[in-house]
Amino acid sequence: MRYTAYLHSTNTGNVNSNNIRDSHNITVNVNKATADGDQEVMRWLSPLDPRGRHQDVRTDRFDGVGTWLLEEKEFRGWRSMEGGADKAVLFCHGNPGAGKTYLR
Amino acid sequence: MIDSLCNEPSEEGIATAMFYCDFRDRQEQTTANIMGTILNQLAVRGGEVMEYMGREFQQAKKEVGGRGLRLPDMVEMLKQAVAALPRVFICIDALDECHPQHLLDLLVSLKGVLQDSPRTRIFLTGRPQVEAQVTRYFPDCAIVPVSPRVDDVKRYLENKLDRDPGPGEMSVRLRADILEIIPRRISEMYVRASTGPTSCIILLYTG
Numbered sequence: 405m406r407y408t409a410y411l412h413s414t415n416t417g418n419v420n421s422n423n424i425r426d427s428h429n430i431t432v433n434v435n436k437a438t439a440d441g442d443q444e445v446m447r448w449l450s451p452l453d454p455r456g457r458h459q460d461v462r463t464d465r466f467d468g469v470g471t472w473l474l475e476e477k478e479f480r481g482w483r484s485m486e487g488g489a490d491k492a493v494l495f496c497h498g499n500p501g502a503g504k505t506y507l508r
Numbered sequence: 509m510i511d512s513l514c515n516e517p518s519e520e521g522i523a524t525a526m527f528y529c530d531f532r533d534r535q536e537q538t539t540a541n542i543m544g545t546i547l548n549q550l551a552v553r554g555g556e557v558m559e560y561m562g563r564e565f566q567q568a569k570k571e572v573g574g575r576g577l578r579l580p581d582m583v584e585m586l587k588q589a590v591a592a593l594p595r596v597f598i599c600i601d602a603l604d605e606c607h608p609q610h611l612l613d614l615l616v617s618l619k620g621v622l623q624d625s626p627r628t629r630i631f632l633t634g635r636p637q638v639e640a641q642v643t644r645y646f647p648d649c650a651i652v653p654v655s656p657r658v659d660d661v662k663r664y665l666e667n668k669l670d671r672d673p674g675p676g677e678m679s680v681r682l683r684a685d686i687l688e689i690i691p692r693r694i695s696e697m698y699v700r701a702s703t704g705p706t707s708c709i710i711l712l713y714t715g
Binding site: 441442444445446448449450451452453454457458461466467468469470472473476478479481482483485489490491492493494495496497498499500501502503504505507 | 526527528530533536537540541542543544545547548551552558561562565568577582595601602618622623626627628629630631632633634635636638639642643646648649650651652653654655656657659660663664667
């Protein structure tokens with residue numbers, strides 16, 4: 405159940421939480437759907453939570469923009485997981501404003 | 509990228525984790541904290557991983573004052589978490605915004621994870637200047653240069669024009685000219701700016 409609730413929150417961008425401090429990445433997120441003990445463990449692991457920033461990206465992105473990457477052979481090779489560790493990393497570089505953050 | 513990976517209907521077994529590096533949060537975005545938030549995302553995707561984290565946490569609490577996590581602890585836990593999941597994708601955006609020392613630690617840590625779980629897939633983005641660091645640790649990585657695509661700029665403009673609060677003020681001809689000329693010019697300008705002797709970058713359409 406916890407798993408499902410978190411997925412819903414992530415996929416819809418509905419961050420159903422009490423944020424102790426709100427910023428792009430630095431948020432101690434107390435997800436209501438997560439058990440108290442799990443919250444304690446998650447806070448112990450890291451104070452960072454990228455979901456707020458991710459939601460900003462999803463909101464700002466226009467449909468269809470950045471989809472070209474999905475057709476690139478480098479992406480398809482990486483995505484297929486057929487290679488071993490030597491095929492494990494895909495690095496996309498570009499100058500500011502090139503659209504790196506909005507690739508999909 | 510994360511959404512594309514998550515939304516494929518045939519890929520229910522995959523676990524994804526993402527992080528956005530940010531100049532403004534450099535102090536808090538230590539390698540250990542980045543590893544920690546990746547772990548958090550993987551933990552909620554698999555009950556076994558969360559149980560493992562819980563045991564580690566309880567063990568740490570038994571020590572005087574509660575044991576804080578060091579980077580090697582975090583990397584070891586991430587290795588365990590990744591190994592417990594069938595398929596893992598880790599996406600990290602804007603490596604150039606990471607503190608230089610943290611970036612090196614991050615790449616070393618990710619390399620360690622890959623050595624133990626070579627089926628893990630890591631997606632990285634950053635400005636061209638971090639390519640040397642990335643290829644230092646991942647010499648065989650696939651590299652894709654990103655620049656504005658004519659179709660993307662056109663799509664963006666169409667979207668904006670469709671939401672124009674005063675559509676009657678623009679002629680059909682002007683709209684057609686905007687959609688024809690601007691995407692082409694922007695791409696040309698970008699190529700010149702990014703390959704010229706001085707880096708004069710124009711913020712185009714997505715920030």
